[in-house]
Amino acid sequence: MSPLPRFAKTRAVRLAIFGLTLTGLPGLALLPATAQAQSQAAYEIAPGPLGNALTQFGVQAGVTISFDTEQARHLSSAGLKGSYTVEDGLARLLANSGLRAERQGNGGYVLVPVSRGTAVVLGATNISGQILGETTEGTGSYTTGSMSTGTKLPTSMRETPQSVTVVTRQRMDDQNMQSLEDISTYTPGLSLRKTGGERPQFYSRGTAINNILIDGLPIAYDTDTLGTSTLAMFDRVEVVRGASGLMVGAGNPSGTLNLIRKRPTVEPxxxxxxxxxxxxxxxxxxxxxxxxxxxxxxxxxxxxxxxxxxxxxxxxxxxxxxxxxxxxxxxxxxxxxxxxxxxxxxDNPGADWSGIPTRADGSFLPISRSTRMSPxxxxxxxxxxxxxxxxxxxxxxxxxxxxxxxxxxxxxxxxxxxxxxxxxxxxxxxxxxxxxxxxxxxxxxxxxxxxxxxxxxxxxxxxxxxxxxxxxxxxxxxxxxxxxxxxxxxxxxxxxxxxxxxxxxxxxxxxxxxxxxxxxxxxxxxxxxxxxxxxxxxxxxxxxxxxxxxxxxxxxxxxxxxxxxxxxxxxxxxxxxxxxxxxxxxxxxxxxxxxxxxxxxxxxxxxxxxxxxxxxxxxxxxxxxxxxxxxxxxxxxxxxxxxxxxxxxxxxxxxxxxxxxxxxxxxxxxxxxxxxxxxxxxxxxxxxxxxxxxxxxxxxxxxxxxxxxxxxxxxxxxxxxxxxxxxxxxxxxxxxxxxxxxxxxxxxxxxxxxxxxxxxxxxxxxxxxxxxxxxxxxxxxxxxxxxxxxxxxxxxxxx
Incomplete structure (x- = not known):
């Protein structure tokens, strides 16, 4: 049977499909659906957007959850902490949302408006999609379900035919990343050079990245004037390595960084x-x-x-x-x-214009890292x-x-x-x-x-x-x-x-x-x-x-x-x-x-x-x-x-x-x-x-x-x-x-x-x-x- 087109229902359906095939990881297996629904497990899900909370819950519980995008579009969840059965956990996540989870014959769940006795018609077993959405905040994940930096089409990382990385909000917090210098230091395939204390330049595949994107809009990356310590306002950084001319037009064939801003939520x-x-x-x-x-x-x-x-x-x-x-x-x-x-x-008092010199033959000076070389x-x-x-x-x-x-x-x-x-x-x-x-x-x-x-x-x-x-x-x-x-x-x-x-x-x-x-x-x-x-x-x-x-x-x-x-x-x-x-x-x-x-x-x-x-x-x-x-x-x-x-x-x-x-x-x-x-x-x-x-x-x-x-x-x-x-x-x-x-x-x-x-x-x-x-x-x-x-x-x- 042919699945529904992945993007034809983008506005109507946002899915979290969490049936995990864990046989490739030793010592892990899924319980049968009935036992799984009745057994308890420990959960740690932070407050945040409802869709993200359901995503994390489905991953941890190993269940399929289907829901309407517009229903969850502006809803938030208080999160979940402690040991719960699947149904108790879902009930707590959906509290005050106007929705409840209805269990299906295949062990999955479909969201139902509390005021109605009929489920949202989605056919959960016949639709394919990403378990994670675009927003990474609150998911606890080091990856994302959708990105659009490579082609402007919202695709999963698997569907993007280039080398891509997404540095999520969770990873930024875990590694205490504060700046784009930190992004380039810890992201695979990127390297950092500086022509002075406050002039960082990012490199990929041997050439400098001279354009970045902010929410998909190209910005010329200027090391002299552009501040790079602004990660607090971003949800994630999407990185494409290799030529990205379709997105930026003129530039080097190195790649680009797309900085995606945080968005407002309905719940405080x-x-x-x-x-x-x-x-x-x-x-x-x-x-x-x-x-x-x-x-x-x-x-x-x-x-x-x-x-x-x-x-x-x-x-x-x-x-x-x-x-x-x-x-x-x-x-x-x-x-x-x-x-x-x-x-x-x-403001950077004492900043270097250049850096540390060497001897004339290129050998390093026998000096301490604290040595200052500028007035x-x-x-x-x-x-x-x-x-x-x-x-x-x-x-x-x-x-x-x-x-x-x-x-x-x-x-x-x-x-x-x-x-x-x-x-x-x-x-x-x-x-x-x-x-x-x-x-x-x-x-x-x-x-x-x-x-x-x-x-x-x-x-x-x-x-x-x-x-x-x-x-x-x-x-x-x-x-x-x-x-x-x-x-x-x-x-x-x-x-x-x-x-x-x-x-x-x-x-x-x-x-x-x-x-x-x-x-x-x-x-x-x-x-x-x-x-x-x-x-x-x-x-x-x-x-x-x-x-x-x-x-x-x-x-x-x-x-x-x-x-x-x-x-x-x-x-x-x-x-x-x-x-x-x-x-x-x-x-x-x-x-x-x-x-x-x-x-x-x-x-x-x-x-x-x-x-x-x-x-x-x-x-x-x-x-x-x-x-x-x-x-x-x-x-x-x-x-x-x-x-x-x-x-x-x-x-x-x-x-x-x-x-x-x-x-x-x-x-x-x-x-x-x-x-x-x-x-x-x-x-x-x-x-x-x-x-x-x-x-x-x-x-x-x-x-x-x-x-x-x-x-x-x-x-x-x-x-x-x-x-x-x-x-x-x-x-x-x-x-x-x-x-x-x-x-x-x-x-x-x-x-x-x-x-x-x-x-x-x-x-x-x-x-x-x-x-x-x-x-x-x-x-x-x-x-x-x-x-x-x-x-x-x-x-x-x-x-």
């Missing part, structure tokens, strides 16, 4: 979090959500987070402030308007302000229209020092000072329609949309002071207290602008019940210009790409109810300002991603696994020419080609009741095809392995949760002679439920106090120490 919920840790690290966070009128048609949520901490580096501290608010308005049963804003500020009057401050709006209309035929827009302004004010060498072979360093102010303003708007259609007797899904993005930069005034007379420093004996604050000559400013207009389409063909084909295409019109406003430096680069075509193709074949194989092919482009012999712009650099693999869903989707082989080709990279036409200062030819081959292996989700884990291994080896088989982008380690897990103890110790993480990476070296061998880091965590509403958690990071550089660069600087051993204690109260 409040949480207060306080934390304290090494180096005077203090944090307070308040998160409150509720309906704002009696009917629940207006809902709101507010998040405030404040952090004040020092650093293991002398005289380096930071203050973080985040204020986030969001409201939802049901204009009708079919139309929802969302309005929101956030303000983020990061105490330096700073790097960022301020971000954003407002956003969304409107979604759901048609009766399961189609929907969605319009999403955002405005984001990032400001930077910095005063810093960096090093340089007049003599590349001498160990003496010269000091450079500069002060700069940047203002970057981004605006994005995206609109699309999506829904099912019928062709050749089958139901398929279609997305049609268009977007526009502009990014304006107003940099300056700014300027530097090259010491006159020159200050020559011995890096092994540098006294930062002795450097006086100089006067700055504000001698330059510049402006720039990016305009990008796009149209796109994605279609998912259900060729058979077990065979799906995803096709996508995107057209982009991209223009960039930059010009000098004042000063001796000449800024005047401009380039564009017209009707740049980005294709996407993915094929997924279900081997059975658990395993699927897939293959995908997609591209992305990056315009460049380099010019050819005669002065004309070179064609954009293109990145093509080929990928094939196998994916699996266990326990109804509570555990996801994947194994992939990928190949990434970058073409049209600029290679310099020895001579140019008259009037052309520098010229290149588009002849460079880099090929990256590798494998991705990942497991994320529930291994058993109370046991969550995320494990991933990535090998990505890059070489310059035109220049032989030598290693390309050696700054990035070729081998990455990362594992994180938590386990809730049983019996008399059920109030305790224990866990930890382990990450290891291979060697890396730069073209400047700076090299670092592979290293491994261990972290531990434990949590204790003081009461139903209060939990205390401890995190011990870098347990063995490994000395390592988090990123390496050149002998003059931008070599950044990793954090020494540190501890954090967190108390979280929730209602």
């Amino acid at each position: 919920q409040v949480s207060v979090t306080v934390g304290a840790g090494s180096w005077n690290n203090y944090r307070t966070e308040i998160d409150a959500s509720s309906a704002l009128n009696a009917s629940g048609s207006i809902r709101g949520r507010a998040v405030a987070s404040f952090t004040d901490k020092d650093s293991f580096t002398d005289s380096y501290s930071s203050k973080r402030q985040l204020l986030y608010g969001i409201s939802e308005f049901d204009l009708s049963e079919a139309t929802t308007l969302t309005l929101g804003a956030y303000y983020n500020r990061e 105490k009057w330096t700073y790097w401050n960022k301020k971000n302000q954003s407002v956003f709006a969304e409107i979604e209309h759901r048609f009766d035929n399961d189609w929907k229209l969605r319009l999403n827009t955002t405005w984001l302004r990032g400001d930077m004010d910095m005063l810093g020092t960096s090093f340089y060498r007049l003599d590349a072979n001498a160990d003496q360093l010269n000091l450079n000072v500069g002060r700069y102010t940047y203002e970057h303003t981004q605006k994005s708007v995206d609109g699309y329609v999506s829904g099912p259609f019928t062709l050749f007797g089958a139901t398929h899904e279609l997305v049609l949309g268009a977007s526009y993005r502009t990014d304006k930069t107003d940099d300056g005034p700014g300027g530097g002071f090259l010491n006159d007379p020159l200050i020559v420093l011995d890096p092994a004996n540098f006294n930062y207290h002795g450097i006086g604050k100089p006067a700055i000559d504000y001698n330059w400013s510049r402006t720039g602008k990016v305009d990008q207009t796009s149209t796109y389409a994605t279609v998912r063909f259900n060729l058979r019940d077990d065979l799906k084909l995803i096709l996508g295409s995107r057209l982009d019109w991209y223009e960039y210009e930059q010009s000098t406003v004042s000063g001796p430096y000449q800024f005047g680069a401009e380039y564009k790409a017209t009707r740049e075509y980005t294709p996407y193709a993915g094929l997924i074949y279900d081997l059975n109810d658990t395993y699927s194989v897939y293959a995908s092919w997609t591209r992305i482009f990056q315009p460049q300002e380099n010019r050819n012999f005669s002065g004309s712009l070179l064609a954009p650099v293109t990145g093509t991603n080929y990928e094939a693999g196998v994916k699996a869903e266990y326990f109804g989707g509570a555990l996801n696994a994947s194994l992939a082989y990928f190949q990434l080709n970058q073409e049209n990279l600029a290679s310099p020419l020895a001579a140019c036409a008259p009037g052309v200062n520098s010229c290149y030819e588009a002849s460079g080609e880099v090929q990256t081959k590798g494998v991705d292996l990942e497991l994320q989700g529930m291994l058993a009741q109370g046991w969550q884990a995320s494990v991933g291994y990535t090998y990505a080896g890059a070489k310059n095809v035109k220049e032989g088989s030598g290693r390309f982008d050696s700054d990035t380690p070729y081998n990455l392995f990362k594992a994180s897990t938590t386990y809730r103890l049983r019996g008399d110790l059920e109030k305790w949760t224990v866990g930890g993480s382990f990450r290891t990476q291979g060697s890396a070296y730069t073209s400047f002679g700076v090299a670092q061998g592979g290293y491994s880091i261990f972290d531990l965590m434990t949590g204790y439920d003081v009461s139903k509403n209060l939990k205390v958690q401890g995190n011990l990071n870098n347990v063995f106090d490994k000395l390592y550089y988090q990123s390496i660069s050149n002998p003059a600087g931008a070599n950044i120490f990793g954090d020494p051993r540190n501890v954090a204690v967190t108390l979280r109260w929730s209602l």
Whole structure:
């Protein structure tokens, strides 16, 4: 019998299918349905959205629960703690919801309105779907049931034909993740580099991630002005590795991070979090959500987070402030308007402009990790302000229209020092000072329609949309002071207290602008019940210009790409109810300002991603696994020419080609009741095809392995949760002679439920106090120490 199309009923049905096939885990088995319903089991389900609570209950109880999406759309549950039978547990979860659970002949349950004696007609045994929804908050899970970052289609991880990871709210809390730097540190396949204390850059498959998404809208990732300590307002981070041109248009073939905001709830919920840790690290966070009128048609949520901490580096501290608010308005049963804003500020007195230098030959200095290499009057401050709006209309035929827009302004004010060498072979360093102010303003708007259609007797899904993005930069005034007379420093004996604050000559400013207009389409063909084909295409019109406003430096680069075509193709074949194989092919482009012999712009650099693999869903989707082989080709990279036409200062030819081959292996989700884990291994080896088989982008380690897990103890110790993480990476070296061998880091965590509403958690990071550089660069600087051993204690109260 052919199951109902998975997305044809998206608006009408949200399922939790929890029949677990546990024969693959030794010592675990399901009870017969009758005995299961009468036996008691211990449950630990936090208050939150009703759908999420039912999801967790079904996973832990091993039962099938079917319910109508619209019934549970704005309902919350008080949660469940203690030992209950299945029916008693369901009754408590559904208390005051207006719903009750009716047991079916197959052992599953269907939700029935209390005021009616008939069940919702759903045919629970004939519908397939994910056990988890999109929202991860309150699920306790390390995976999700649906994501849309790869193709804009809401698909499960198994149905997404690329390597994907979802960092859920539960995992962020367990590992005490506070920033995007933490996300990149602990997410499989990602690595972190820094060109200064406050300039993190994320890498995937050997290239930098230069675009991120916020609720699906592309944002240019700017290391100078964009604050990254904003995780308190997000439900999850969806990560796609490889080219993601269908979602972002222009960029590198590395991947993207999609930051999904927290949403309001109908039932009141409040949480207060306080934390304290090494180096005077203090944090307070308040998160409150509720309906704002009696009917629940207006809902709101507010998040405030404040952090004040020092650093293991002398005289380096930071203050973080985040204020986030969001409201939802049901204009009708079919139309929802969302309005929101956030303000983020990061003040960093004592911040490095660059980092730690080495000797001239690239060898590391024999110095302590606390050694300061910049004067105490330096700073790097960022301020971000954003407002956003969304409107979604759901048609009766399961189609929907969605319009999403955002405005984001990032400001930077910095005063810093960096090093340089007049003599590349001498160990003496010269000091450079500069002060700069940047203002970057981004605006994005995206609109699309999506829904099912019928062709050749089958139901398929279609997305049609268009977007526009502009990014304006107003940099300056700014300027530097090259010491006159020159200050020559011995890096092994540098006294930062002795450097006086100089006067700055504000001698330059510049402006720039990016305009990008796009149209796109994605279609998912259900060729058979077990065979799906995803096709996508995107057209982009991209223009960039930059010009000098004042000063001796000449800024005047401009380039564009017209009707740049980005294709996407993915094929997924279900081997059975658990395993699927897939293959995908997609591209992305990056315009460049380099010019050819005669002065004309070179064609954009293109990145093509080929990928094939196998994916699996266990326990109804509570555990996801994947194994992939990928190949990434970058073409049209600029290679310099020895001579140019008259009037052309520098010229290149588009002849460079880099090929990256590798494998991705990942497991994320529930291994058993109370046991969550995320494990991933990535090998990505890059070489310059035109220049032989030598290693390309050696700054990035070729081998990455990362594992994180938590386990809730049983019996008399059920109030305790224990866990930890382990990450290891291979060697890396730069073209400047700076090299670092592979290293491994261990972290531990434990949590204790003081009461139903209060939990205390401890995190011990870098347990063995490994000395390592988090990123390496050149002998003059931008070599950044990793954090020494540190501890954090967190108390979280929730209602």
